Amino acid sequence: xxxxxxxxxxxxxxxxxxxxxxxxxxxxxxxxxxxxxxxxxxxxxxxxxxxxxxxxxxxxxxxxxxxxxxxxxxxxxxxxxxxxxxxxxxxxxxxxxxxxxxxxxxxxxxxxx
Amino acid sequence: xxxxxxxxxxxxxxxxxxxxxxxxxxxxxxxxxxxxxxxxxxxxxxxxxxxxxxxxxxxxxxxxxxxxxxxxxxxxxxxxxxxxxxxxxxxxxxxxxxxxxxxxxxxxxxxx
Numbered sequence: 696x697x698x699x700x701x702x703x704x705x706x707x708x709x710x711x712x713x714x715x716x717x718x719x720x721x722x723x724x725x726x727x728x729x730x731x732x733x734x735x736x737x738x739x740x741x742x743x744x745x746x747x748x749x750x751x752x753x754x755x756x757x758x759x760x761x762x763x764x765x766x767x768x769x770x771x772x773x774x775x776x777x778x779x780x781x782x783x784x785x786x787x788x789x790x791x792x793x794x795x796x797x798x799x800x801x802x803x804x805x806x807x808x
Numbered sequence: 809x810x811x812x813x814x815x816x817x818x819x820x821x822x823x824x825x826x827x828x829x830x831x832x833x834x835x836x837x838x839x840x841x842x843x844x845x846x847x848x849x850x851x852x853x854x855x856x857x858x859x860x861x862x863x864x865x866x867x868x869x870x871x872x873x874x875x876x877x878x879x880x881x882x883x884x885x886x887x888x889x890x891x892x893x894x895x896x897x898x899x900x901x902x903x904x905x906x907x908x909x910x911x912x913x914x915x916x917x918x919x920x
Contacts, residue, residue: 795840
């Protein structure tokens with residue numbers, strides 16, 4: 696199993712550009728989440744999904760969209776990038792049910808100029 | 809929502825000594841408490857977790873204790889080694905929710 700994969704590893708955007716961060720998992724996990732990590736701020740939940748077709752907002756959802764058309768994929772879309780979105784983004788998945796353990800992807804480092 | 813705080817923000821220990829990191833949480837409904845270790849430039853990795861129906865859990869040199877009445881839980885690392893140097897994050901979540909609320913992290917430095 697590849698586990699949780701994320702692409703790209705690095706990305707530089709200009710203010711106002713849009714892009715999609717990709718996340719995929721091959722463990723048949725029901726739960727998937729997106730976090731952002733900023734220096735001194737820990738990890739903050741952006742959006743999460745409890746299964747295909749179901750998504751919900753986390754702590755810091757503004758400026759981001761998600762969808763979950765398949766169990767495997769959970770892309771994060773930035774509609775109009777802003778410098779405040781410069782961060783490291785982690786995708787995570789969990790089997791759900793009685794297991795809360797989350798497995799993190801390798802992260803995407805995004806810089807918005 | 810859940811608010812998780814970690815203390816101290818930075819901890820330096822001599823190799824072989826013990827390290828203790830404490831976290832407090834605000835939501836009495838939370839009953840799952842994981843600890844993650846993150847090395848520089850790497851992803852967070854789960855090192856130990858505890859559920860509210862137990863007060864302590866050990867895994868070799870690592871242990872976690874939980875005090876639900878006081879709403880705090882602690883990570884204990886014994887016989888610290890240089891490879892224990894990392895940032896440690898605690899988190900809390902209601903069972904089955906998977907909406908982890910993380911603390912801001914503790915930098916642990918083990919001095920050889």
